[in-house]
Amino acid sequence: MVDAFAYVPAIVVLPFVSFLVALAFGKYLPKGGAFGGIAATAGSFLLSLWVLATVAGGGQHTETLYTWVSTDGIAAGIGPQEIELTFGVLIDPLSALMLVIVTLIATLVHVFSLGYMNDEGERDLPRYYAGLGLFTASMLGFVVADNLLMAFMFFELVGLCSYLLIGFHFREPGPPSAAKKAFLVTRFGDYFFLIGVVAVFATFGTASFVGSESFPVLAEHALNGEFDAWTPFGLDVGTWFTAVGLLVLGGAIGKSAQFPLHTWLPDAMEGPTPVSALIHAATMVAAGVYLVARMYGFYVLTPTTMAIIAFVGGFTALFAATMGLVKEELKQVLAYSTISQYGYMMLALGAGGYVAAVFHLMTHAFFKALLFLGAGAVIIAMHHEENMWEMGGLKEKLPVTYWTFVAGSLALAGIFPFAGFWSKDEILYEALVHGLNEPLLLGAWAMGLLAVPVTAFYTFRMVFLTFHGEPRTDTARDPHPIRWNVKGPLTVLGVLAVVSGAVNMVPVQKVLGLEGIDFLHLWLDGHYGGFSELTSHHYADLGPYSSGYIAGGEIPTVLIGAGVSLALALGGLGLAWKLYNVPEPAEHTAALGGIKTVLYNNYYQDELQVRIAQVTAGVASVADTFDQGVIDGVVNGVSSVSLVSGDRIRRVQTGVVTHYAALLTLGVTGLILVLGVLGGWFL
Amino acid sequence: MVAPEYYLLLAAAVFCIGLFGVLTRRNALYFLMSVELMLNAANINFVAFSSYYGDLTGQVFALFVIALAAAEVAIGIGIILVLYRNFGVTDVTVPREMRW
Numbered sequence: 156m157v158d159a160f161a162y163v164p165a166i167v168v169l170p171f172v173s174f175l176v177a178l179a180f181g182k183y184l185p186k187g188g189a190f191g192g193i194a195a196t197a198g199s200f201l202l203s204l205w206v207l208a209t210v211a212g213g214g215q216h217t218e219t220l221y222t223w224v225s226t227d228g229i230a231a232g233i234g235p236q237e238i239e240l241t242f243g244v245l246i247d248p249l250s251a252l253m254l255v256i257v258t259l260i261a262t263l264v265h266v267f268s269l270g271y272m273n274d275e276g277e278r279d280l281p282r283y284y285a286g287l288g289l290f291t292a293s294m295l296g297f298v299v300a301d302n303l304l305m306a307f308m309f310f311e312l313v314g315l316c317s318y319l320l321i322g323f324h325f326r327e328p329g330p331p332s333a334a335k336k337a338f339l340v341t342r343f344g345d346y347f348f349l350i351g352v353v354a355v356f357a358t359f360g361t362a363s364f365v366g367s368e369s370f371p372v373l374a375e376h377a378l379n380g381e382f383d384a385w386t387p388f389g390l391d392v393g394t395w396f397t398a399v400g401l402l403v404l405g406g407a408i409g410k411s412a413q414f415p416l417h418t419w420l421p422d423a424m425e426g427p428t429p430v431s432a433l434i435h436a437a438t439m440v441a442a443g444v445y446l447v448a449r450m451y452g453f454y455v456l457t458p459t460t461m462a463i464i465a466f467v468g469g470f471t472a473l474f475a476a477t478m479g480l481v482k483e484e485l486k487q488v489l490a491y492s493t494i495s496q497y498g499y500m501m502l503a504l505g506a507g508g509y510v511a512a513v514f515h516l517m518t519h520a521f522f523k524a525l526l527f528l529g530a531g532a533v534i535i536a537m538h539h540e541e542n543m544w545e546m547g548g549l550k551e552k553l554p555v556t557y558w559t560f561v562a563g564s565l566a567l568a569g570i571f572p573f574a575g576f577w578s579k580d581e582i583l584y585e586a587l588v589h590g591l592n593e594p595l596l597l598g599a600w601a602m603g604l605l606a607v608p609v610t611a612f613y614t615f616r617m618v619f620l621t622f623h624g625e626p627r628t629d630t631a632r633d634p635h636p637i638r639w640n641v642k643g644p645l646t647v648l649g650v651l652a653v654v655s656g657a658v659n660m661v662p663v664q665k666v667l668g669l670e671g672i673d674f675l676h677l678w679l680d681g682h683y684g685g686f687s688e689l690t691s692h693h694y695a696d697l698g699p700y701s702s703g704y705i706a707g708g709e710i711p712t713v714l715i716g717a718g719v720s721l722a723l724a725l726g727g728l729g730l731a732w733k734l735y736n737v738p739e740p741a742e743h744t745a746a747l748g749g750i751k752t753v754l755y756n757n758y759y760q761d762e763l764q765v766r767i768a769q770v771t772a773g774v775a776s777v778a779d780t781f782d783q784g785v786i787d788g789v790v791n792g793v794s795s796v797s798l799v800s801g802d803r804i805r806r807v808q809t810g811v812v813t814h815y816a817a818l819l820t821l822g823v824t825g826l827i828l829v830l831g832v833l834g835g836w837f838l
Numbered sequence: 839m840v841a842p843e844y845y846l847l848l849a850a851a852v853f854c855i856g857l858f859g860v861l862t863r864r865n866a867l868y869f870l871m872s873v874e875l876m877l878n879a880a881n882i883n884f885v886a887f888s889s890y891y892g893d894l895t896g897q898v899f900a901l902f903v904i905a906l907a908a909a910e911v912a913i914g915i916g917i918i919l920v921l922y923r924n925f926g927v928t929d930v931t932v933p934r935e936m937r938w
Contacts, residue, residue, distance in 0.1 A: 809934065811931050811934060812930045
């Protein structure tokens with residue numbers, strides 16, 4: 156029997172090969188190298204399914220592929236242990252599931268790009284497909300990484316690719332600026348992540364995710380007093396672990412666009428729409444949440460970190476949702492919904508709902524990719540007009556897009572029985588039952604719950620403005636037709652957005668008492684295959700939370716929680732229906748007055764960050780002077796000394812043959828004299 | 839038999855005359871003649887030592903040097919010809935372009 160795990164590196168390498176092929180030969184290939192990308196990602200998808208099936212059959216896998224550096228930590232001055240920097244793969248239920256999600260979305264995005272980029276006559280297609288290939292490869296490398304350092308490297312590669320793709324239309328003024336912003340803001344978070352990686356190495360001497368010598372397990376032993384972890388300044392082990400956790404969390408907050416580092420994400424809409432789908436659903440933004448889930452065994456040990464994650468997540472969920480209320484551009488609304496939804500995932504992770512977070516990561520990947528690709532289809536139809544007030548009445552003209560988009564919107568709004576309902580409900584349930592004894596967590600839960608009607612409202616405001624009512628412009632009356640390569644991916648994702656909640660119907664299981672239908676719980680709990688220290692019940696055992704129930708028990712809590720969130724979602728939907736599902740909708744957001752201006756300007760977050768940046772301008776200018784004066788001065792000085800001395804010395808060359816002959820003679824005479832003196836002829 | 843010192847003095851004198859010619863003359867044809875003198879100074883030494891040690895190797899070398907001198911003159915005259923065609927003179931201080 157051939158072992159699926161032997162092919163895990165190929166999952167990463169295939170899209171990388173498509174990157175190289177598109178880069179080198181893209182302009183000679185049909186469609187600018189698109190078919191290579193589709194073939195590579197589809198191949199990775201099939202291999203990932205095989206790996207998933209193998210894990211389902213009771214497999215798990217970890218392997219060190221390459222040892223980069225092996226050094227004595229004491230000699231290097233960074234901690235008490237021997238340190239090895241390695242590259243390896245880790246396949247457990249979490250990474251196997253994520254591999255399938257990423258490769259599936261990447262394949263569909265490649266197919267969709269045929270319609271969005273090739274059919275629209277975009278230029279520089281090889282560069283585009285090369286970027287997509289590298290983006291997918293980096294994310295897959297991040298997913299299979301078996302240690303924090305390797306994860307960090309691929310994390311950075313993901314950031315680089317997002318820069319390249321957001322700035323794809325670099326001839327226009329907006330995209331390069333957005334690309335720089337995305338790169339700088341996420342880099343700011345990654346800076347803390349890097350320090351965190353070094354801190355993990357210094358503390359534990361390893362950054363491995365799995366095994367008895369992995370850093371989450373060692374941290375557990377250190378807290379029990381069974382392992383002597385190194386800490387700086389004589390800090391308490393728990394305090395130090397909290398600090399390390401927060402440092403690494405900096406990277407996750409930057410990439411997953413959590414408050415206050417969320418500002419890059421709406422600007423990232425400048426990139427081509429399929430890229431937005433890839434960034435938001437499967438790759439870049441998912442990386443932050445995945446990172447926290449990957450090293451969850453470390454985070455659950457420190458209650459402070461957990462509370463901070465939950466609170467930041469809950470706050471971001473509500474905060475971003477309110478900004479989505481007033482946006483006029485289709486993709487902007489989706490951007491804020493992405494920030495908000497990742498806020499929910501962070502809330503779930505912080506609230507101890509590991510399975511709920513992974514569940515929402517999965518369902519969100521499907522319905523958000525669907526919504527972005529649907530938005531892409533609308534943008535094709537509208538000749539690249541993105542303002543929703545210029546649309547309207549597209550329902551009859553684009554039936555496939557409409558129905559799939561509605562399915563995605565119902566999932567996003569959390570309406571029963573679409574995928575988003577199950578995952579969002581489980582997050583809120585986890586936050587509630589764990590939060591009854593934790594006031595901070597309860598606050599995060601309340602913000603998450605408040606975000607539910609807001610989400611439903613802005614989602615359906617978007618749907619009604621785009622598809623319902625009377626067409627408001629000539630373009631909306633006569634939209635551009637879309638082809639199979641757009642409809643195909645939409646249909647696949649539309650089906651998934653409807654049914655993927657079925658893998659984890661926990662409320663049904665709890666209320667009806669049906670055992671074994673919460674497949675995702677069993678999956679992540681290692682019932683099929685996996686490592687015992689990476690299972691959800693292991694995390695629950697370590698976690699700081701105890702469960703409390705309202706209304707006298709588990710089942711009423713489940714029912715009340717689900718009922719309340721569904722009622723709130725329906726309320727938001729109903730309000731949107733009433734206000735915007737009319738032939739000629741008005742700009743009701745104007746009634747908000749000054750609040751609208753604040754919301755429309757994103758709470759002046761961008762301005763605030765610019766102000767903060769200006770405060771540091773003094774430091775930057777000193778650094779610049781130092782760089783220009785001292786560093787560049789030394790380099791320029793060396794070169795000018797060479798230049799000047801060369802200029803002087805070359806004057807020895809006169810071009811007159813006689814002079815050279817004279818110099819030769821003098822040289823030989825001089826040599827003979829020297830040898831003679833040294834040899835003692837004249838003594 | 840003449841003592842080798844005299845031969846060496848003669849050779850040194852001939853060599854110095856050749857060297858003086860190379861360093862002071864401007865006409866390339868004088869150059870060739872001067873180089874010829876220097877080569878023959880070396881030949882005198884070869885033959886003198888060959889005779890002194892009774893070993894024929896030196897004389898063989900002298901023959902080689904004569905052949906080499908003939909080849910050198912052939913090439914040298916070719917170069918002077920090109921020089922004259924390009925500059926109209928055989929003065930070696932005129933062409934100075936082959937520098938920085």
